[in-house]
Amino acid sequence: MTTERYALLTTRELAATYGISAGELEEQFHPDELVRVNAATNGITPLGVRRFLSDKGVSYQFRVIVHTTMRGGIGKTTSTISTAVRSAQYGFKTCVLDLDPQGSSSLALGAVPEEDDPIFYDIWQRPEELLSDALVTLSSHLSILPSSLENALLDASLLNPGSQKKAVKGVCDQLRLQGFDTVIVDCPPSLGIAVISAICAAQTIVVPVGSDAFSLKGLDLTLDEIASICDTFGLPHPAVRIIYTRYDQRENVSHHALSRIKERHPNLPLTVIRTSSEFSKALAAEETVFSRYARNSARDDYDRHVSELLGIVQAPLEQEQ
Ligand SMILES: Nc1ncnc2c1ncn2[C@@H]1O[C@H](COP(=O)(O)OP(=O)(O)OP(=O)(O)O)[C@@H](O)[C@H]1O
Ligand SMILES: [Mg+2]
Numbered sequence: 001m002t003t004e005r006y007a008l009l010t011t012r013e014l015a016a017t018y019g020i021s022a023g024e025l026e027e028q029f030h031p032d033e034l035v036r037v038n039a040a041t042n043g044i045t046p047l048g049v050r051r052f053l054s055d056k057g058v059s060y061q062f063r064v065i066v067h068t069t070m071r072g073g074i075g076k077t078t079s080t081i082s083t084a085v086r087s088a089q090y091g092f093k094t095c096v097l098d099l100d101p102q103g104s105s106s107l108a109l110g111a112v113p114e115e116d117d118p119i120f121y122d123i124w125q126r127p128e129e130l131l132s133d134a135l136v137t138l139s140s141h142l143s144i145l146p147s148s149l150e151n152a153l154l155d156a157s158l159l160n161p162g163s164q165k166k167a168v169k170g171v172c173d174q175l176r177l178q179g180f181d182t183v184i185v186d187c188p189p190s191l192g193i194a195v196i197s198a199i200c201a202a203q204t205i206v207v208p209v210g211s212d213a214f215s216l217k218g219l220d221l222t223l224d225e226i227a228s229i230c231d232t233f234g235l236p237h238p239a240v241r242i243i244y245t246r247y248d249q250r251e252n253v254s255h256h257a258l259s260r261i262k263e264r265h266p267n268l269p270l271t272v273i274r275t276s277s278e279f280s281k282a283l284a285a286e287e288t289v290f291s292r293y294a295r296n297s298a299r300d301d302y303d304r305h306v307s308e309l310l311g312i313v314q315a316p317l318e319q320e321q
Contacts, residue, residue, distance in 0.1 A: 006139050007291055008035060008043025009089040013303070014052070017313060028052065041293055046141040050091025058312055060092060062176045064168075064183045065309065066202040066238075071218035072189035075208040075245035077104040078279055079305075080186035083206075084109075085288045086306040088141035092182040095135070095175050097168070098147035099154075099198060100188040106146035110286040111136045113146045121150045121157070124167045127174040143180070145171070154194040164193055165233050169201035182310075191225050199229050202238040204309065208245050211257040219261070242268050243305060246275040271305040274298070 011034065015025040026034060026042060033048025044052070054060065065083065067076040080096060087094045098105040099120060106112050113119055123130035123145075135143045158164050172183050185202070187195045199205065205226055209219045223240065230237045242261060248254045261270060278298035282289050289298040307313040 006085055006088065006142065007293055008037060008045065009049050010037070010293065011042045011044060014044065014049065017307070018056075037293060046088060046091040048091075049089065053091060053312060058310075060181045062181055063203045064172050064185065064201050065204045065206060066185040066187065066198045067206050067208065068187040068191075068195055068198065069207050069209065069215075069218050069222050070189060070191055071208075071210070071212075071215040074189075074210045074215055074218075075243065075273070076100075076189070077108060077186050078245070078283075079206060079208055079243055079302075080105050080184050081108050082288050082290060082302040083306050083309065084142060084144075084182075084184045085290045086303060087182050087184065087310060088139060089290060090306070090310060090312060092141065092310065093180045094142050094182045094184060095180045096142075096144040097171065097175075097183050097185045097198075098144060099151060099168070099194050100147055100186050101149050101152035102188065103147040103149075105186040106144060106148070108283055108286060108288070109138060109144055111138065111144045111146045113148050117146070117148075119148055119151055120145055120171065121154050124154075124171055127171045128177075131171060131174050131178070147186075151194065155192045158193045158197060161233075164197045165200045165235075166197075168194075168197040172201050191222070196229050199226055199238070200233055200235060204239045204241065206241050206243055206309070208243045209257075209261060210244070210246055211251070211253045216257060216260060220264070223265075240268055241309065242270045243273060244270060245273045247272045248275045269308065271301070271308065273301040273305065276301075 011022040011025050015022045029048055033045050035043045037043040067080050084094050084096045096105055118130060118134040123134050134145055136146055137143050158167055175183050185198050187198055207219055207222050209215050244261060274297045276298040278289050278296050289302060
């Protein structure tokens with residue numbers, strides 16, 4: 001059964017994007033596209049948002065967005081789940097593809113597979129037959145192919161380069177045939193073979209980075225690897241975005257890391273996510289920062305990231321921080 005367990009994009013939020021009042025925006029919606037979510041707020045159904053944004057020229061063309069970096073614990077899963085929930089709120093039919101044997105995205109979205117439930121490892125060779133049974137529907141616009149420890153065997157079963165090139169792409173192609181617009185992939189903290197396969201399927205790669213030296217080194221290595229994997233397989237280079245997580249304005253180390261990233265990668269789009277306790281609070285409740293309506297920096301920062309990532313707004317030429 002499909003239930004809307006996630007919050008909606010609000011008319012106030014969408015109105016702010018276009019610099020008009022919520023009242024003016026609401027006049028442009030049919031009554032059945034609006035939902036009263038609390039005393040002061042109207043939400044918009046994902047289908048309503050999609051109709052509106054399509055009219056504004058936003059493209060709902062299929063895309064695969066992969067989160068990867070060698071450095072662990074730096075925000076791949078947080079970015080995956082936040083982006084996925086927000087993308088669904090923006091009317092994209094979204095599927096999370098959890099490739100991390102730790103299954104953190106699956107856990108965070110309340111979709112931990114049972115012992116016999118099929119996961120990527122079980123279905124990648126015949127996605128046209130097996131994918132539907134493995135997908136878990138979370139809401140009208142959000143599904144997940146969950147992960148468990150068995151996915152750790154993927155690296156051993158993807159030894160053939162042809163399989164590496166096609167495994168994730170094959171599953172994504174099938175998701176596209178099933179009507180998904182966006183696949184958001186969460187990877188383990190490595191550049192193992194399953195991650196190589198995900199890179200081969202990506203239109204966009206989001207590389208999270210933190211303040212420590214290892215993480216900055218991880219960024220450089222990950223970027224080099226992406227380029228060399230695409231060259232090896234004869235694939236066009238995907239768009240790459242950097243997301244700098246846990247930025248703390250009060251800490252010198254944050255300022256230094258940010259300057260260094262901008263200096264070394266001046267041409268890559270960069271979003272800064274401030275450090276916030278909202279992320280751990282949301283995680284503890286199996287929610288994301290977009291599951292409720294209260295405004296906070298975590299929500300604002302990820303909304304800016306997702307709006308730019310999905311082409312809803314243009315990135316400013318220079319980040320404000
Ligand atoms: N901007 C932030 N501010 C504060 N905490 C954050 C922020 N981003 C992520 N976190 C927290 O950091 C921890 C690690 O984040 P996350 O699980 O997303 O990293 P990861 O890269 O997926 O880790 P792994 O490599 O183990 O898969 C989580 O507890 C998360 O809530
Ligand atoms: Mg993770």
